[in-house]
Amino acid sequence: MAMAVVVAALTLLTSGFPACSAAGAAAAACDFPSIFNFGDSNSDTGGLSAAFGQAPPPNGETYFHRPAGRYCDGRLLIDFIAEDLRLPHLSAYLDSVGSNFSHGANFATAGSPIRPQNMTLAQSGYSPIALNVQLVEFSDFLARSQYFRSQGGVFPRLLPREEYFSRALYTFDIGQNDLTAGLTQNMTIDQIKAYIPDVTAQFSDAIKKVYAEGGRSFWIHNTGPLGCLIYIMNRYHLEAPEDEHGCLRPFNELAQYFNAKLKEAVDTLRTELPLAAVTYVDVYSVKYNLITQAHQHGDYLSTFTPSFRPNNFSRMGRLIGACHCRISSNM
Numbered sequence: 001m002a003m004a005v006v007v008a009a010l011t012l013l014t015s016g017f018p019a020c021s022a023a024g025a026a027a028a029a030c031d032f033p034s035i036f037n038f039g040d041s042n043s044d045t046g047g048l049s050a051a052f053g054q055a056p057p058p059n060g061e062t063y064f065h066r067p068a069g070r071y072c073d074g075r076l077l078i079d080f081i082a083e084d085l086r087l088p089h090l091s092a093y094l095d096s097v098g099s100n101f102s103h104g105a106n107f108a109t110a111g112s113p114i115r116p117q118n119m120t121l122a123q124s125g126y127s128p129i130a131l132n133v134q135l136v137e138f139s140d141f142l143a144r145s146q147y148f149r150s151q152g153g154v155f156p157r158l159l160p161r162e163e164y165f166s167r168a169l170y171t172f173d174i175g176q177n178d179l180t181a182g183l184t185q186n187m188t189i190d191q192i193k194a195y196i197p198d199v200t201a202q203f204s205d206a207i208k209k210v211y212a213e214g215g216r217s218f219w220i221h222n223t224g225p226l227g228c229l230i231y232i233m234n235r236y237h238l239e240a241p242e243d244e245h246g247c248l249r250p251f252n253e254l255a256q257y258f259n260a261k262l263k264e265a266v267d268t269l270r271t272e273l274p275l276a277a278v279t280y281v282d283v284y285s286v287k288y289n290l291i292t293q294a295h296q297h298g299d300y301l302s303t304f305t306p307s308f309r310p311n312n313f314s315r316m317g318r319l320i321g322a323c324h325c326r327i328s329s330n331m
């Protein structure tokens with residue numbers, strides 16, 4: 001049962017790839033030879049772990065049977081996207097052990113915001129590897145990978161071909177931490193809304209930088225239903241009003257507000273970047289359906305329905321924060 005839900009959700013996410021059929025440098029058929037990903041824990045495959053220590057168990061237990069750099073027990077959406085495109089799982093750019101970047105690289109780290117937070121990881125809990133830093137890493141990777149490929153030896157089997165950059169799928173899943181950063185600082189929802197235009201402006205700048213470096217196919221996830229996440233429920237305002245599924249309305253409305261602004265930014269990008277195919281992906285709806293209909297899909301999922309609301313989020317929160325881990329590990 002759980003498997004069916006995930007298959008449906010992923011099919012929704014990955015089928016069609018509208019980016020494929022758009023004009024421009026992307027191949028007419030959906031044959032992306034590489035993926036370059038930018039983001040936070042929703043798509044981190046080892047970045048934060050490489051720099052700050054491995055994501056601890058239960059992350060990685062069920063599917064990988066070892067720490068796998070994911071804040072997730074199973075695979076993340078980005079893993080399924082790679083599999084769907086018949087590409088290997090993405091190595092984290094920061095991971096110097098066992099990595100293979102021949103078909104792309106992952107610049108995401110858990111806790112990354114779009115906007116730099118002006119505080120250390122210890123002070124804020126947010127990754128210092130904000131989107132601007134991920135962009136610097138990408139530019140550096142682009143230039144240096146080609147230099148080392150030209151040196152021969154093992155490098156051509158570890159680094160992408162030059163044309164893999166213009167033909168790549170560029171995926172983004174980031175913004176959730178920009179919203180929770182305001183909550184951490186005890187800002188009101190209105191105060192957070194007031195800075196969202198700055199967040200989306202910095203996001204647009206990042207897309208333009210990748211475009212300037214030759215990227216043409218962009219796959220942009222909106223942010224998920226914050227108010228359904230156990231860690232939000234436990235950390236902030238348990239008194240906040242609930243919707244009919246037990247999710248906290250104000251936080252979901254905040255996520256939807258961000259998503260509306262993100263969609264506007266994507267619309268503008270489409271006019272500004274004529275050779276690009278920019279796809280806005282409604283991950284919010286997919287996750288909301290998965291979470292709120294969990295009780296229909298077997299016991300494991302029921303554990304994650306918001307109305308369950310355990311006050312012990314040390315385990316639950318970690319599991320549900322980045323992904324629906326037990327769900328994806330059923331695959």
Ligand SMILES: *[C@@H]1O[C@H](CO)[C@@H](O)[C@H](O)[C@H]1NC(C)=O
Binds near residue numbers: 115116117118
């Ligand atoms: C960080 O500091 C700069 C300079 O004061 C400011 O412009 C920026 O908005 C700050 N970022 C955040 C997330 O508060």
Ligand SMILES: *[C@@H]1O[C@H](CO)[C@@H](O)[C@H](O)[C@H]1NC(C)=O
Binds near residue numbers: 102154
């Ligand atoms: C890296 O991965 C690619 C694709 O899976 C493979 O062809 C290549 O041999 C790998 N490189 C090394 C050094 O194992």
Ligand SMILES: *[C@@H]1O[C@H](CO)[C@@H](O)[C@H](O)[C@H]1NC(C)=O
Binds near residue numbers: 184185
């Ligand atoms: C936010 O409020 C909590 C609870 O009142 C307090 O412990 C914390 O220090 C506050 N944080 C900031 C950044 O003001």
Ligand SMILES: *[C@@H]1O[C@H](CO)[C@@H](O)[C@H](O)[C@H]1NC(C)=O
Binds near residue numbers: 312314315
């Ligand atoms: C919280 O969950 C952990 C792991 O499942 C468990 O060891 C611990 O006893 C729980 N704490 C409470 C207060 O229920």
